[in-house]
Amino acid sequence: MTDETPSPLSRMLLAHAPEDRRDWLRAWPGLEALLASHLAAAASAWPAVKLPPERFLRHLARHLPAPEAPADALAKLHAADLYLACACAEGEPQALLSFEQHVLRKVPARLGPLPGSTVDEVLQVLRQRLLLGVGEAPPRIADYAGRGPLRAWVRIVAARIVTALSQQGGHPERLSESPESLAQLLAPDDPERELVRAHSREVLSEALRAALAALPERERALLRLHHLHGLTMDRLATMYGESRSNIARHVAHARERLLRLTRHELEARLKLHGRELESLLGLVRSRLDLSLGGLMD
Structure with a gap:
């Protein structure tokens, strides 16, 4: 040649x-x-x-x-x-x-x-x-x-x-994200309604970290892959060998469980109750829904 x-x-x-x-x-x-x-x-x-x-x-x-x-x-x-x-x-x-x-x-x-x-x-x-x-x-x-x-x-x-x-006792990189990246699960990019202000960022990150730790591993992985790494439902369905609708349901269930656990953590850590807590959780929920909504239609 x-x-x-x-x-x-x-x-x-x-x-x-x-x-x-x-x-x-x-x-x-x-x-x-x-x-x-x-x-x-x-x-x-x-x-x-x-x-x-x-x-x-x-x-x-x-x-x-x-x-x-x-x-x-x-x-x-x-x-x-x-x-x-x-x-x-x-x-x-x-x-x-x-x-x-x-x-x-x-x-x-x-x-x-x-x-x-x-x-x-x-x-x-x-x-x-x-x-x-x-x-x-x-x-x-x-x-x-x-x-x-x-x-x-x-x-x-x-x-x-x-x-x-x-x-390392079980989970070397399960929760390795920084407080800032964990906070993206709660409120990525919302300058007009800043959820994670300087004085509460660490508390919110700790609450979310604890809530994530309490999730089953599969649900934690799905939320991380979708919210932090930006994988679409189609990509997740391909990776897991499941239908898109099943993966969308799994992510939605994981999201709801995360919100419930986050509520308990915030109640304990920030001593919030009633309207103040519901307002904060409503913003948390709206940010997650905005991230998921277009992919679950």
């Missing part, structure tokens, strides 16, 4: 490959056929997942073996798993559903005997840690390089979460 114009797939890969890999790729015998076979394997493994070849090849370019790697390193990549990880990182709905059904649901059986609540916690943290980007960074699943099976890579991440749970 050194003396020929690269074929279409090879050309796409070369366009995105790091400069120090390009000569190595140009010298690769049968590169076009190898890339075609990788894409065919991905299509066979995940027929419902739709990802343009150029996006996969751009992703593959990020994870190319080093030139000094074994000669068959590129051929031995777990290309179908890499394809699924790339599609998940891009938020492709069928990829997220396939990841839930064929990867995440296989994790508990390989973690040994654990209480059901711990298993649920591990899966929730996995979803958040692997499938959500932070700021401008892509979701962490984009770091999977295809050197081994995707399930094994996810199990390693899950095992580390189990270790963190045992070392």
Whole structure:
């Protein structure tokens, strides 16, 4: 291939490959056929997942073996798993559903005997840690390089979460949000009716933190994913492998439970009663309804 114009797939890969890999790729015998076979394997493994070849090849370019790697390193990549990880990182709905059904649901059986609540916690943290980007960074699943099976890579991440749970008494990142981000659950962006004033922000954040801690893990995760990370009902339905209407009901129930628990906390902490408490809770409720309403129609 050194003396020929690269074929279409090879050309796409070369366009995105790091400069120090390009000569190595140009010298690769049968590169076009190898890339075609990788894409065919991905299509066979995940027929419902739709990802343009150029996006996969751009992703593959990020994870190319080093030139000094074994000669068959590129051929031995777990290309179908890499394809699924790339599609998940891009938020492709069928990829997220396939990841839930064929990867995440296989994790508990390989973690040994654990209480059901711990298993649920591990899966929730996995979803958040692997499938959500932070700021401008892509979701962490984009770091999977295809050197081994995707399930094994996810199990390693899950095992580390189990270790963190045992070392930190149960919930390492369950309630890791700052008081300011927790306050977004109550009143994001309301300058005209400022709910969280300086003197009460900490008390309200503590009340919300306590209310969230009292929620079942699944409800807490749904509220965090929807309100703090901005996932739509459609995206949540895909992640959890449930219908949109079911997820919307779960989020609504979690919201109502959170409001009830927040009421009790505010009564105890701010010594509010009657009209003053109802006014505050009415504003809390209106902010949550505004966030949810357009997505539950």
